[in-house]
Amino acid sequence: MHTEFLMGNEAIALGALAAGVNVVAGYPGTPSTEVLETVARRRSQDVYVEWSINEKAAMEVAAGAAYSGARALVTCKQVGLNVASDPLMSLEYIGVKGGLVVMVADDPGPISSQTEQDTRTFAQFSKLPCFDPSSVAEAYEMVQDAFELSERLGTPVFFRATTRVDHGYESIQVADEEEWLHNDPEGFVRDPSRWVIFPRLSVVNHAKIEARNAQLSDELSDYRRNFVLPETDGAPRKGIATHGINYAYVRENLGEDDHVRVLRVATPHPFPERLAVEFLQDLDEVLCVEELDPVLERALTYVCGKHDLPVRIRGKLTGDIAPSGENTVESVGAAIDAFLGVDRQELPAPAMPTLPVRPPVLCAGCPHRASFYAVKKAMKGRKTIYCGDIGCYTLGNAAPLDMVDTCLCMGAGINIAQGVFHTEPDTSCFAFVGDSTFFASGITGTINAFYNQADMTLVVLDNSTTAMTGHQPHPGTGRTMMGEVVQKVSIEAILRAIGLTVVETVDPLDLELAVQTVRRVADEPGVKAIIFKSPCVVLARPQAHSHVDGERCVGCQRCVRELGCPALVPTDGKVVIDESLCSGCTLCEQVCPFGAIGGGRRIDMELPQAGGRA
Amino acid sequence: MSTNIILCGVGGQGTILASKLIASAAMARDIPVKTAETIGMAQRGGSVFSHVRLGEGIASPLMARGTADLILAFEPAEAVRQLAFLKPGGRVVVSSRPVVPVSSMTGGPAYDLEALMGYLHAQVGERLVVVDSDAAAADLGSAKCLNVVLLGAAARTGALGLSTDDLLAAIHGRLPERLWDLNERALSYA
Ligand SMILES: Cc1ncc(C[n+]2csc(CCOP(=O)(O)OP(=O)(O)O)c2C)c(N)n1
Ligand code: SF4
Numbered sequence: 040m041h042t043e044f045l046m047g048n049e050a051i052a053l054g055a056l057a058a059g060v061n062v063v064a065g066y067p068g069t070p071s072t073e074v075l076e077t078v079a080r081r082r083s084q085d086v087y088v089e090w091s092i093n094e095k096a097a098m099e100v101a102a103g104a105a106y107s108g109a110r111a112l113v114t115c116k117q118v119g120l121n122v123a124s125d126p127l128m129s130l131e132y133i134g135v136k137g138g139l140v141v142m143v144a145d146d147p148g149p150i151s152s153q154t155e156q157d158t159r160t161f162a163q164f165s166k167l168p169c170f171d172p173s174s175v176a177e178a179y180e181m182v183q184d185a186f187e188l189s190e191r192l193g194t195p196v197f198f199r200a201t202t203r204v205d206h207g208y209e210s211i212q213v214a215d216e217e218e219w220l221h222n223d224p225e226g227f228v229r230d231p232s233r234w235v236i237f238p239r240l241s242v243v244n245h246a247k248i249e250a251r252n253a254q255l256s257d258e259l260s261d262y263r264r265n266f267v268l269p270e271t272d273g274a275p276r277k278g279i280a281t282h283g284i285n286y287a288y289v290r291e292n293l294g295e296d297d298h299v300r301v302l303r304v305a306t307p308h309p310f311p312e313r314l315a316v317e318f319l320q321d322l323d324e325v326l327c328v329e330e331l332d333p334v335l336e337r338a339l340t341y342v343c344g345k346h347d348l349p350v351r352i353r354g355k356l357t358g359d360i361a362p363s364g365e366n367t368v369e370s371v372g373a374a375i376d377a378f379l380g381v382d383r384q385e386l387p388a389p390a391m392p393t394l395p396v397r398p399p400v401l402c403a404g405c406p407h408r409a410s411f412y413a414v415k416k417a418m419k420g421r422k423t424i425y426c427g428d429i430g431c432y433t434l435g436n437a438a439p440l441d442m443v444d445t446c447l448c449m450g451a452g453i454n455i456a457q458g459v460f461h462t463e464p465d466t467s468c469f470a471f472v473g474d475s476t477f478f479a480s481g482i483t484g485t486i487n488a489f490y491n492q493a494d495m496t497l498v499v500l501d502n503s504t505t506a507m508t509g510h511q512p513h514p515g516t517g518r519t520m521m522g523e524v525v526q527k528v529s530i531e532a533i534l535r536a537i538g539l540t541v542v543e544t545v546d547p548l549d550l551e552l553a554v555q556t557v558r559r560v561a562d563e564p565g566v567k568a569i570i571f572k573s574p575c576v577v578l579a580r581p582q583a584h585s586h587v588d589g590e591r592c593v594g595c596q597r598c599v600r601e602l603g604c605p606a607l608v609p610t611d612g613k614v615v616i617d618e619s620l621c622s623g624c625t626l627c628e629q630v631c632p633f634g635a636i637g638g639g640r641r642i643d644m645e646l647p648q649a650g651g652r653a
Numbered sequence: 654m655s656t657n658i659i660l661c662g663v664g665g666q667g668t669i670l671a672s673k674l675i676a677s678a679a680m681a682r683d684i685p686v687k688t689a690e691t692i693g694m695a696q697r698g699g700s701v702f703s704h705v706r707l708g709e710g711i712a713s714p715l716m717a718r719g720t721a722d723l724i725l726a727f728e729p730a731e732a733v734r735q736l737a738f739l740k741p742g743g744r745v746v747v748s749s750r751p752v753v754p755v756s757s758m759t760g761g762p763a764y765d766l767e768a769l770m771g772y773l774h775a776q777v778g779e780r781l782v783v784v785d786s787d788a789a790a791a792d793l794g795s796a797k798c799l800n801v802v803l804l805g806a807a808a809r810t811g812a813l814g815l816s817t818d819d820l821l822a823a824i825h826g827r828l829p830e831r832l833w834d835l836n837e838r839a840l841s842y843a
Contacts, residue, residue, distance in 0.1 A: 400697060
């Protein structure tokens with residue numbers, strides 16, 4: 040064993056490696072991404088790791104590996120689980136041979152996600168056992184417990200953590216590589232009665248799953264990570280039930296002389312019912328401190344009803360804990376004080392000056408800015424809808440670009456544009472999709488629109504990376520997580536193979552050409568595509584910076600108002616360029632009506648092979 | 654004994670590396686460390702913060718408002734945004750250089766540097782250290798080591814509970830050798 044200062048996600052990866060994981064597949068998504076990246080960095084030679092094309096593919100790769108006796112890990116964010124849910128729901132009925140852990144990162148807040156869904160609820164729905172760690176150290180240990188349980192029971196198991204555990208850091212004890220378990224998969228053993236799902240098999244296995252979960256609830260009541268904190272003195276009348284990072288917030292707030300009993304639930308499903316009954320004995324009231332869904336609150340309310348216990352269960356459903364959003368040390372402290380009847384002294388907040396708002400923005404020199412600007416210019420005065428999608432380019436919604444009318448979930452923009460077209464055919468419908476998003480879930484949508492005779496323009500924003508989540512490779516980049524350089528999959532070839540006849544690839548930083556191309560392509564009939572190809576500036580080294588000629592700049596600030604590039608800074612009635620940010624993309628040079636900006640140089644279309652992280 | 658530190662700034666300014674250097678320096682002295690970082694969308698030029706908690710008996714990586722011994726701010730407006738976390742008597746080290754968001758130039762609330770700095774002086778008084786980061790960048794020949802300049806200033810206030818030597822050892826442990834000289838000069842820049 041040795042000590043390392045680790046991010047929660049790194050600890051999860053090392054825990055999986057220590058448990059002898061053989062195959063790891065995932066699709067990036069905050070706050071889950073670093074798990075797979077750490078596996079790739081720290082794995083031993085015989086561990087296979089891939090960024091799959093999407094979460095469904097990752098789940099299926101892991102299922103095949105686990106059928107063959109391998110220990111397999113899937114990583115994704117909570118909305119990624121929605122994409123993987125079709126194989127996973129059926130997989131629960133079939134089961135696995137090698138341990139299969141599905142690591143899902145939930146995101147209360149949400150800080151970097153579309154939804155506040157709770158994988159604990161998904162565990163109840165899908166009937167999978169679920170682990171929910173409270174700290175980095177626990178995450179490391181519990182992922183190993185998850186593999187053990189999965190393999191012993193032959194079921195996939197959820198390992199869900201939330202952002203503050205995933206992205207928290209702690210110095211913890213971890214095993215040396217020599218201490219890692221070694222798992223030699225037996226290989227796939229042919230047995231259609233086991234591996235081929237049919238209604239007859241499903242009904243039999245369903246009954247087995249229900250029986251197993253009832254038995255598992257009892258077993259998990261003795262799991263050492265589900266516990267009731269020892270009472271201090273006397274018999275408390277009040278209790279707190281909590282989970283995950285909220286357990287840390289509860290501990291920060293409880294003093295020596297607070298007479299409360301605490302239940303910490305590490306396995307929300309199956310719920311450790313017997314332990315809960317012990318916890319509830321002689322209590323009058325329980326406050327459930329949880330984030331996302333009121334999972335513990337509902338479970339305890341049910342247990343009280345079933346066991347006829349006169350305990351009042353409070354939490355989200357009773358308005359004692361906020362129904363949505365992230366909890367904090369203070370919000371939990373305030374809720375506990377109110378619950379215990381303690382007066383809380385609020386620090387008076389002195390009046391603050393007006394703060395600037397600082398939402399995330401496209402980087403200086405981001406090619407997406409140029410793409411949006413070109414379409415905006417080309418379509419000025421026409422009736423349009425701009426369906427956006429998920430990625431850095433969602434940030435094209437902000438002023439001054441204001442070029443994202445819709446955004447729902449990955450890949451949805453294409454068929455949303457199609458739906459708008461079928462409703463108002465006189466609108467020029469655009470769908471913007473990133474390259475990674477196109478591979479993940481844009482291809483079927485494009486075929487749907489093409490085959491069903493839509494009239495729309497597909498704009499693929501090809502920056503040769505999955506930028507938003509930290510620059511992962513995808514099939515268009517020709518690099519794999521095993522470190523191989525492989526044949527790239529061409530987006531243009533895919534579009535042509537579908538049958539599109541108008542597919543134009545343009546550098547968006549060549550503004551005039553880009554605008555002309557959009558004008559021309561938008562007027563073609565049917566589904567047609569423009570691929571705006573230019574590398575993400577975070578990966579490409581700037582070749583020169585632009586600068587403003589102070590003599591020529593008249594201070595009209597048109598560049599600032601049209602582009603909103605963070606490198607353009609209004610200063611003393613004129614504009615200067617912040618060289619530390621400027622990538623020399625030349626877009627502002629092409630926009631300035633007075634030719635006052637020069638010196639930049641566009642980055643070549645071809646990316647260097649080396650990757651990097653934002 | 655525990656020390657609570659908040660680092661804050663704008664995505665891309667290097668707050669994460671700074672918090673890692675503090676953590677490494679503390680660990681080298683066998684002080685337990687817990688931190689929480691902003692990772693994700695906000696890294697694209699949004700407001701970012703790190704909570705760094707050093708010492709025994711800490712349960713949560715995030716601290717409560719009114720409990721920070723030190724706020725290390727890479728940007729004046731972000732110092733103001735996080736100020737509620739400062740405990741009475743706590744210190745603030747702030748970079749003088751504003752990063753004006755695009756929103757302030759395109760119709761959002763204006764960036765009023767004078768009002769923000771005035772507020773910091775009024776609230777924090779003599780426990781405020783303002784680092785002239787433009788001068789530091791010019792003198793050091795690089796704006797890239799602002800994080801280490803700020804760390805040096807923070808260490809000299811005593812509020813970190815770590816010395817510049819502790820930090821220097823952490824720099825040697827975490828950064829490639831070609832960056833040592835620049836960062837050593839940044840650390841002792843005053
Ligand atoms: C189902 C699902 N999986 C993963 C994510 C996380 N995610 C957000 S943006 C993105 C990819 C963006 O890549 P790309 O389309 O290439 O656009 P870029 O950020 O490079 O502009 C991913 C994977 C998500 N939001 N939904
Ligand atoms: S990371 Fe790349 S794609 Fe994302 S905003 Fe910055 S330049 Fe654009």
